[in-house]
């Protein structure tokens with residue numbers, strides 16, 4: 001018996017949700033729990049409410065059952081909220097949360113506001129899927145559920161790369177593999193898959209990139225004109241800054257793209273020592289030490305020069321801004 005089994009005892013109806021704009025951990029943990037209940041508790045009425053899943057997560061078992069219409073009026077015996085740090089991020093599901101007889105939140109965000117009646121929060125877990133695994137009965141898991149949970153772990157750990165990856169993460173991943181999941185397909189689909197136009201804009205951004213500050217900083221710019229030329233929107237630009245940062249010898253990567261309103265979004269990454277959160281904060285943004293972002297007014301070369309100036313300062317590099 002897992003802790004979820006105890007919580008489900010005596011319940012006739014269960015609602016599940018995650019956060020708005022669902023990502024891999026949100027989709028994976030929600031569908032993992034949904035499949036667990038559907039298979040092991042056929043007598044329980046279970047519904048999963050999420051905004052429409054991105055195409056790359058539609059391979060997940062049960063994805064076709066996600067309700068994005070929020071048309072039901074059900075008052076659930078229990079409403080379970082996964083991977084969601086606060087009320088607002090529940091989006092339209094909040095009405096089911098409000099109408100439920102009991103509420104449970106399962107999460108790994110240290111910023112979680114403990115908004116449910118019962119909160120299971122493990123901030124050092126790689127993902128909500130990892131937390132959820134610890135609440136389920138391993139003898140009642142099957143390949144479909146393992147596929148969902150593995151997807152959540154892969155996504156939030158950056159395929160076991162980010163610092164939130166622990167020995168426990170790897171042990172759980174190993175157990176999930178024992179259910180016969182297609183881990184190659186999961187990683188390709190949910191993490192590395194990209195469309196033709198995404199590849200083309202990535203190629204363009206890399207082609208246009210420039211090394212500065214003795215080749216330890218790299219930057220690139222994508223304007224609205226270029227985005228129109230390749231038929232992409234801002235969500236197609238995911239991964240470009242990370243690819244820039246992967247350049248051998250580079251400590252800092254800056255990727256700037258133009259938003260619809262003509263302002264510019266800057267994404268920053270660093271490899272070992274530059275605090276990009278500190279750089280982004282200079283422009284009213286922020287994030288983490290190795291990954292941060294901010295927004296600036298144009299024109300583009302003016303915005304880039306301003307950010308490079310702050311980076312140069314942080315790197316103690318003597319830089320003549322006229323030379324870009």
Ligand SMILES: [Mn+2]
Pocket residue numbers: 025026083108127128156
């Ligand atoms: Mn997560």
